[in-house]
Amino acid sequence: MKKEIKPNTLAMPTPVWCVGTYDKDDKPNVMTIAWGGICCSTPPMLTVSLRKATYTYGAIMERGVYTVSIPSAKYVVEADYFGIASGKDTDKFSATGLTPVRSTVVDAPYVDEFPLIFECKVVETVELGLHTQFVGEILGIKADENVLNEKGRPMMDAVDCFTFSPTTREYLGLGDVVGKSFSIGKKFLK
Template sequence: MSKVLWKPGTMVYPAPSVMVSCGTMEAPNIITIAWTGTICTDPAMTYISVRKERYSYPLIKESGKFIINLTTKPLVKAADFCGVKSGRDFDKFEHCGLTPIEGPLTGLPMIAESPVNIECEVSQIIELGSHDMFLAKVLGITIEDSYIDSTGKFRLDLAELISYAHGTYYELGNPLGTFGYSIMKKKTQKKEAKQKEKISIKLRRQYV
């Protein structure tokens, strides 16, 4: 096996491709972000990194709030558009046929078509270089209730989430294992697999 040394770059892939909504209900905007993720669980915190020249940058900085909307396969074209076009020129909600609904905790527009909307409050802005990082506390999460199964579990695996890797969008594929499966007893693995299959069959019938 041989290796080739490259110069420093952004090669931590795949990355999430999320649609971050900001602005106001009267003048809503969306920016597609790949530089985002979880940074703390207690308190729940996240971040987004944004270039200063982006139209959304001052909107987020002035309000101190933003909403991360998870992106699905049906939303991928809208996500791409919102990443390459500026809100200075378009009402992205209207152009992409998306529905802005008011976030209950921030009053900001969130995307109704997204299965998960994460309302955030900026706690710190760190200047890094090409991007500034907005560190934020998670105020609350709104989820699409149709993905909650009869056991009360949120089946995010059925939402057709997408990821981004080196310039290309990908639909998430088949699961390879659950957290801790490497040390799980085979009997427990088989039991969980049967339960998941029953739930999946029931939900597939529900959504047909």
């Protein structure tokens, strides 16, 4: 029997993404978020949701662009810090020793040490309550060569990305492959 749970943000898994922006003084900043995902195939788009109170919110509103840097598990401490410190009064790159790189596609920085980067231009902003959702068209993707397969596509196991568990407030690595998508379910097709 299922138990009723009060509506909350308990969906899982949620990504650990680091959103890069420049502030009004051109200082690079990065913020970790968990409320985000792919939201359109054609054109390719991804969305991030931020509270208005965040420093990153103002930077996205001002410049209309952002990057998403996906950290590997070896940078879990830095990614956590990016989510708990404010860029308003902290240089997060200096504090962690990580490297901001100016995107050549959008006017925003990304984290050089992170293996997978998405460069996005805001195409829609949706006020949702406490959060504002920024829908960004993916204008560019950068990936370390060592995380690409023979077809030039990023591999999750090579990126070594991890997720955030909203129920336990922990970061979790990804497990083994459990099946081939768009294939294993074909046994039910008639």
